[in-house]
Amino acid sequence: MVKVITxxxxxxxxxxxxxxxxxxxxxxxxxxxxxxxxSFDKSRGKINVQQSLMERI
Structure with a gap:
């Protein structure tokens, strides 16, 4: 079985x-x-994320 992660x-x-x-x-x-x-997104400079983590999941 080949597992792929992204x-x-x-x-x-x-x-x-x-x-x-x-x-x-x-x-x-x-x-x-x-x-x-x-927190990871903000550390990378993504300050315009519109959805919460739970919404994105």
Whole structure:
């Protein structure tokens, strides 16, 4: 079994996010998707995140 992992902010999930996840899933049998925490996003300079972590999950 091939496991693939990816992560992102996924704020306001859109078609580009969906395509990214579809392409990642095509690389293996099992896809793990991480969603970044607000503190991680802020440390990277993403100060305009519109959805809460729970909404993005």
């Amino acid at each position: 992560y992102g902010t996924y704020d306001l999930l859109h078609y580009g996010h969906k395509r990214l996840l579809e392409r990642a899933k095509a690389l293996g049998d099992y896809l793990i998707v991480g969603v970044t925490a607000d």
